[in-house]
Amino acid sequence: MTLSFPDGFLWGSATAAYQVEGAVGEGGRGRSIWDTFSHTPGKTVHGDTGDIACDQFHRLDEDLDLMSELRLKAYRFSVAWPRIQPDGRGRANREGIDYYRRLVAGLHRRSIIPCLTLYHWDLPQALQDEGGWTSRDVVPRFADYAALLYEALGDQVPLWITLNEPWVSAWQGYGSGAHAPGIEDDAAALAATHHLLLAHAAAVEAFRGVEMGNGRIGITLNLTPALPADNNSSDSAAARIVDGNQNRLFLDPLFHARYPEDMLEVYASVSDFAFVKDGDLGRISADLDFLGINYYQRHHVTAGTEIAGRARVVPPEGITTAMGWRIDPEGLTALLKRVDDEHTKIPLYVTENGAAFDDYVDPGGRVDDRERVEFLDAHFRAAHSAIAQGVNLNGYFVWSLLDNFEWALGYSKRFGIVYVDYPTQKRIPKQSARWYSEVIAVNALPDG
Ligand code: FCB
Numbered sequence: 001m002t003l004s005f006p007d008g009f010l011w012g013s014a015t016a017a018y019q020v021e022g023a024v025g026e027g028g029r030g031r032s033i034w035d036t037f038s039h040t041p042g043k044t045v046h047g048d049t050g051d052i053a054c055d056q057f058h059r060l061d062e063d064l065d066l067m068s069e070l071r072l073k074a075y076r077f078s079v080a081w082p083r084i085q086p087d088g089r090g091r092a093n094r095e096g097i098d099y100y101r102r103l104v105a106g107l108h109r110r111s112i113i114p115c116l117t118l119y120h121w122d123l124p125q126a127l128q129d130e131g132g133w134t135s136r137d138v139v140p141r142f143a144d145y146a147a148l149l150y151e152a153l154g155d156q157v158p159l160w161i162t163l164n165e166p167w168v169s170a171w172q173g174y175g176s177g178a179h180a181p182g183i184e185d186d187a188a189a190l191a192a193t194h195h196l197l198l199a200h201a202a203a204v205e206a207f208r209g210v211e212m213g214n215g216r217i218g219i220t221l222n223l224t225p226a227l228p229a230d231n232n233s234s235d236s237a238a239a240r241i242v243d244g245n246q247n248r249l250f251l252d253p254l255f256h257a258r259y260p261e262d263m264l265e266v267y268a269s270v271s272d273f274a275f276v277k278d279g280d281l282g283r284i285s286a287d288l289d290f291l292g293i294n295y296y297q298r299h300h301v302t303a304g305t306e307i308a309g310r311a312r313v314v315p316p317e318g319i320t321t322a323m324g325w326r327i328d329p330e331g332l333t334a335l336l337k338r339v340d341d342e343h344t345k346i347p348l349y350v351t352e353n354g355a356a357f358d359d360y361v362d363p364g365g366r367v368d369d370r371e372r373v374e375f376l377d378a379h380f381r382a383a384h385s386a387i388a389q390g391v392n393l394n395g396y397f398v399w400s401l402l403d404n405f406e407w408a409l410g411y412s413k414r415f416g417i418v419y420v421d422y423p424t425q426k427r428i429p430k431q432s433a434r435w436y437s438e439v440i441a442v443n444a445l446p447d448g
Pocket of ligand 1: 019165168222415
């Protein structure tokens with residue numbers, strides 16, 4: 001049966017500044033925590049850095065043409081904060097603004113809708129030196145930075161996302177230390193969680209205070225549902241902890257103006273949550289225009305000590321992606337339903353979904369990534385099923401347009417629908433890009 005999507009469904013693809021731009025020392029850009037982290041020995045696979053990445057900074061027109069060729073309806077990109085404010089404060093760096101103006105104008109020229117993420121993890125190093133997200137002082141800094149972009153691009157960008165995946169910023173950046181700035185301290189991760197949410201709120205307040213044309217603003221959360229590994233009460237309790245940390249720690253303050261009771265209790269020995277001041281939760285729960293959801297997998301959880309001293313994620317068995325992630329399209333339907341049932345009725349977007357596989361260019365010059373086609377097909381069907389059940393899903397952004405710098409895993413993992421041969425920077429659309437382009441053209445999935 002052919003599955004049609006609603007008229008105007010926004011099919012897009014996503015990237016992030018540090019993962020694709022390169023040109024880190026150009027255009028007046030300052031240093032970010034990812035420059036520092038990736039240049040610290042031992043932090044990334046093979047010591048890979050984003051210095052060159054996909055060189056999109058120099059290959060903008062080529063990449064825009066590629067998007068157009070693939071018939072993308074929308075492109076989700078992020079602005080590098082240190083291109084706009086090299087030291088995280090003060091007036092805008094003209095060259096930085098110009099670069100994103102060129103990007104946005106180039107999208108409009110090709111009838112592609114720009115979706116701009118203000119923060120996809122590249123905090124100016126100067127602000128990290130003052131405590132980064134553990135310090136409440138970062139909140140007005142972020143609002144100022146956002147205001148510079150509203151001023152420069154307010155009437156040009158219809159979709160604004162304040163933060164990408166604050167869970168990752170807080171818990172990988174300050175909790176496990178796997179990401180920049182590489183701090184390992186749950187108390188710091190909790191403070192960072194709150195200050196990220198408050199910075200989001202301050203950026204939304206600034207947005208509401210200016211004339212933004214038809215612009216709408218939201219936030220992107222990575223929601224990772226947690227299932228008990230076995231049907232017993234200790235696994236259920238452990239899954240509830242992981243769900244609390246990954247999902248409710250963000251959904252509850254944003255949509256219900258509270259932190260989850262069980263999380264206050266679980267982290268009581270680590271933090272008294274004194275960083276939450278009167279009025280904060282009212283600000284954090286102010287109305288949004290949409291919610292972005294990044295979905296990759298569900299966790300299966302058992303009792304253990306790895307997470308909050310009480311839970312452990314059980315590694316998947318069977319076929320996984322090259323990240324070792326479980327392939328679980330039904331999880332997407334369930335997640336979208338849950339958000340709609342329990343948290344909010346505002347429009348939803350899948351702002352990231354995709355997979356890494358061991359792609360290669362064959363002797364004919366093709367990249368036959370049939371695993372990714374299968375993966376996307378199954379997840380699009382899962383999204384369709386949620387829509388059929390009444391979920392207000394408005395669009396879907398495949399991660400990623402290009403193979404790129406996959407954070408601590410460097411260039412070892414390929415998520416693109418377009419293959420990047422890094423030494424030559426040649427772009428080779430994979431089979432999945434051709435397939436996706438057909439889906440977009442008919443706004444439907446073929447028989448299957
Ligand atoms: C998400 C990130 C994105 C990319 C994908 C694979 O957590 O937002 O930048 O790394 O995972």
